[in-house]
Amino acid sequence: MTRKMILPLLFGISGTAVLLWLGFWQLQRLEWKQEILAEIDARIGGTAVVLPQNPDPETDRFLPVTVTGRTTADELHVLVSTKSQGAGYRIISAFETDDGRQIMVDRGFVVDEEKLTERPTATMTVQGNLHWPDEVDLFTPEPDMESNIWFARDVPVMADALGTEPVLVIARTTSATTPAVTPLPVDSAGIPNDHFEYAVTWFLLAAVWVGMTGVLLWRIRRGTE
The missing domain is CATH 1.20.58 (Methane Monooxygenase Hydroxylase; Chain G, domain 1)
Structure with missing residues (x-):
């Protein structure tokens, strides 16, 4: 060498x-x-509990909860796409619980053609998970308020728009069956x-x-x- x-x-x-x-x-x-x-995954699939009085975005993320109450006529439509059905919208409804709290429920998915389908107020029990999705970045467009089209789930901003607590329950199952909304439950696949x-x-x-x-x-x- x-x-x-x-x-x-x-x-x-x-x-x-x-x-x-x-x-x-x-x-x-x-x-x-x-x-x-x-x-x-273990936390997501755990035993559902009563909605905490003051949920914390960190310690209560993915917490399984059960809430009973009534949807209101106010809802937001978040643009999303699924492998099986293509483009559509998540339906984020304002929800009044039996004890008078105003929160939000992500009821799930509807195809584009059903965006404007009337979804009357309904009493229901929702089992799902608390979540504060981190979906907003520098490239996320501002919501189109006139057409009610949102491009990400921003819990504080959506809560301001709906006049609710900054609390979002992602539905896993609901007792409501009509009109059809397909739940998109929380899972770890998107992490x-x-x-x-x-x-x-x-x-x-x-x-x-x-x-x-x-x-x-x-x-x-x-x-x-």
Whole structure:
């Protein structure tokens, strides 16, 4: 080995070591994330309780609850798409509980053609989960108030629009059957878990780094012969 090869070799070894460390670190993150998702799934499917008096967006996220009361005539339509039915809207209804609280219930999905279908007030029992979805970013359009089209569920803003508490129950089941609204229950499928893909990327980069280092050393060696 010539002196010219020592520095590229050290650079290649150190770069490969860093890339491999990043790959194994992502595998550790994957294991951690899977444990978190398992805990969320267990919480989502737990025994439903009475709606807390002052739900907390952090400690009560995904809490299973049962509420009984009556929908009002006020509702918001959030644009969404499902694999089975295509484009449509989530129906977010103002809901007055039996003890007089004003909250919101995400009743579920209707296809685009049923957006304007009349949904009269109805007494119902809703089983679902508390949630404060994080769906708003810099690219989310402002709601079209005139057409009642929302592009994300922003609990505080929706609560202001409907005049309710900033509390949203995502329905899993309801006792109401007409007109039909298909519940879109909370699950962990929408929570990103890309750590395996990241790990594969780092390991592939490590392999490329090794290959490039080998080619460089080969060219240096040939140049000195």
